[in-house]
Amino acid sequence: MNTDIEARVSRKLMWRIIPFVMLLYFISFLDRVNVGFAAITMNKDLGLSPTAFGLGGGLFFIGYFLFEVPSNLILHKVGARIWIARVMVTWGLISAISAFATGPNSFYVLRFLLGVAEAGFFPGIILYLSLWFPAKQRAVAAAWFMAAAPISVALGSPLSGAIMQLPPMFGLADWQMLYIIEAAPAVVLGFVVLKFLTDKPEQAHWLADDERAWLVARLKSEADAKKGGHGHTASAWSALKDLRVLALALIYFGTSAGLYTLGLWAPLMIREFGFTPFQTGLLTGVPSVVAVVAMVLWARHSDRSGERTWHVVIPCVLACVGFLLAGNATTALFVVLSLVVVNVGISSAKAPLWAMPSTFLSGAGAAAGIAMINSLGNLGGFVGPFAIGWLKNSTGSYTAGLYVVAATLALSAVVTLMLSRQTRQHAGVAKPSHGA
Template sequence: MMTDLESRVSRKLMLRIIPFVMLLYFVSFLDRVNVGFAALTMNKAIGLSPTAFGFGGGLFFIGYFLFEVPSNLILHKVGARRWIARVMVSWGIVSLASAFVVGPNSFYALRFLLGVAEAGFFPGIILYLSLWFPTRQRAVAAAWFMAAAPISTAIGSPISGAIMKLPSIAGFADWQMLYILEALPAVVLGFFVLKYLTDTPSKAQWLAPEERDWLIAKLKTEADARQSHAGHTAGAMRALRDPRVLALALIYFGTSAGLYTLGLWAPLIIKQYGFGSFETGLLAGIPSIAAVVAMILWARHSDRTEERTWHVVIPCALACLGFVFAGNASTALMIVLALVIVNVGISAAKAPLWAMPSMFLSGAGAAAGIAMINSIGNLGGFVGPFAIGWLKNVTGGYSAGLYVVGATLALSAVVTLMLSRQSKQTPVAAGERHSH
């Protein structure tokens, strides 16, 4: 049972940190996937084939991959407040510049630059949460943060669809207005981050002295327990070579392939059933609402039972089945139902997965390892959308690409089980109870 002091600190952390980082991720995800809505008219306007669109959509993750680890190590050095602010302002500027692409090459260049600008944001926040939340709250904190992605799809899809219906303003086309209007909040919030974020618990003036002391002591006790464990990694270079880090990256690869396939292609897949831009937005948003609920409840269960492995395996397998179902769907109702299954599976897997690295990584090792998992894993965000576009060109339909993405999630489930069997004596497989 939580003591009164622990409950008070927990409540303050959740209210002060989580809504704000959710807002940041909401805007981040909106700027990352609004290209799927821009594509409804942009592709024809600038001459993008399905293959070129899938390739450019995925190029984001190449830039992201190359700059992720350096970005997170800088964040570890200079603090989250200043670095997250820099990330947000720069990605807002690049996202706004996307309104001025004129053909495939400029589209490729700006998608790559968007990845470079945004590198370090997601793993930076995951690292930041591990500096504030004790182990028993970590999956739920991560789940609430990551819930901003499906919420962004649920709310952002109808908004994006509505913007695409606006009449031309100052000579800008609908897809250009979409980029401009959705980029501005990132720049504004970037400056707000400097005022609002607190780097570490020791600097938290918004906690009472006894609350601050309890939190610092609790986090230190947990860190000491982990460091005394034989499988613990604290150094950046050792973390990058740790096979557990590479295994988690491979697991995350499947979930990223699934998530960004949905973000980039779901509007186009739904629209083929004859819906307009706004109706497409509403339908694309439905699966995300189910995903948010599943994500939070599943993370709570994972934290309560202190079990991670099966909390990753089961949702990955479910998402795989959802993609197979989507590949066989023949009506709008079937495709939306399939997308619900896929969204629920992918979203539910993420929080228990992200609770794993901090069980065996700390310090610079955590900064490097979490960034490595995210950067390699996010290459799935390149492979998934590109596979769909390329196979659509080859086969004329979406089914083959959906099966390929489903296979990456099956691989995620298998690798999670293999990691668990390999690491029976480490906190990754066995959960927190072995780390105390």
């Protein structure tokens, strides 16, 4: 009987929650990285050098970093429905206003404010999934949610490229139209969130009574077991001081440096080979299609085996190798193939990584800890793009910057192994840990 209920609940959770949060993240990621396509003509219009563009692209993550933990704690208090709606409406409005940047300084300010507005969205959804999905389904649930990022690149890149080729309308440049058109869905979906999202399982009237009771009991049982376990953290302050949280943030730093290097610089790297904006969009999207398949299959394997450490280490090493290859690429085909390797590695590492915090965090501790991991880790989204721009300006080549990003992913792999070893020794377990 329990097996039947579990199957039914799992199916309903996947169909009710995952497609919707994927759509939200699709729009979120599109509005973060469409600046890479806007840059094709915007940089000249605003007088942005490669260093200035890299700085502006990265300032998003400074605003994100400063407001991430407070935002997620507010979400924990007021519920995901109200707070995610607020986040989406404000980031949509600021993304649209970005169309009216007039120079480097206004570009910097708007990128910073976009980060402030969006702070709390990604860790909020990760926290939300942990409140709905039993432990053995979390990596797959997170993988499907995070698949929206490579899907956004795969579908959004050709779309952005096509918008950039539209004729001027209403006196707006192509990059201005790109910002406005792609910002509108965020505002609309913000109001849809208020109607569609359910804060917690106890309120899930779209589940049958027996299904809702089973899910609430299962999640409570897991929470109680976790509280009785070694090293459990439930308070916000304790989570912020937990070395495991800081280690996971450092691991996430490398994957974020890689992800946003791709988002901001891949279109410009490919464009150098003489492609049109639309062709650039198609080629930028190819690696992401492969990444979606890889990350879901890898997360499923991680959930079935219960192993997390090597499911993070191997993809990080793969992405590191991909960036080293991209740094030596001399043809468009070589660049695209290298980016396939990078995309697969970065995307595959994320779901097993995000399954780790919920093994030792709960309540306000989970809200604060997940936000801290994401906010500190996302500083990689500042360092990676800025390093690429600064070194491109200094050397005239992408190679040195790509090597720097590769080094951050190598560090992620090493820290993951160190964290696993420390956790096993601390718990007195001889065999590899299944968690963080």
